[in-house]
Amino acid sequence: MTRVGPVTVVGISVYPVRGCAGTPLERADVGAGGLVGDRAYAVVDLSGRVLRGKDTPALAGVTPTGHPDLDAAAVTAAVGTPVRLEPLTGRPDGAAAVHLVSRQALERAASGVVPAGCGTEDPRANLVLDLPADDSGDLERAWVGRRLRLGPVVLEVTRLPRHCLGVYAEVAQPGTVGVGDAVQILDGGAEPTG
Structure with missing residues (x-):
């Protein structure tokens, strides 16, 4: 396993109206369908x-x-x-409960460097994570198939977005997530230190 340093939540956003700008939050309730109030x-x-x-x-x-x-x-x-x-009731076809992206991936995208097939536009992520030892800006993309614990919340990373940064996840255990919460990778893969 690769150790990546302490991973933390550094940003939370919900997008109450699909297609419109997001609303930054310090804390968010996460239900079975994702962040409460997201894409409502x-x-x-x-x-x-x-x-x-x-x-x-x-x-x-x-x-x-x-x-x-x-x-x-x-x-x-x-x-x-x-x-x-x-x-909205339910999720549109192909929509994931939660979209996660690293701060490092956003910084690299701002300079025009993105993984193959991705655009540099706003990824509209719900959770932005800081991965201090990630020089590649796409470490989170290796988390597909793994579970993450963010405070009491457990997310199962299910897939990569087709044309976007980060990863999509489903909610395995609801709860409340906050800026500053530590992220623990529960199943293999890149493991945080600290």
């Missing part, structure tokens, strides 16, 4: 079509307030057409 609403135009961030880049400039009516008005102003917010 979809933006829908008058024809009933769901607007997606990749097709409607103006969504990324809207920071939700947590009030659906106010957020719908802000999105309407940003995209230039009337919209409404509809509660």
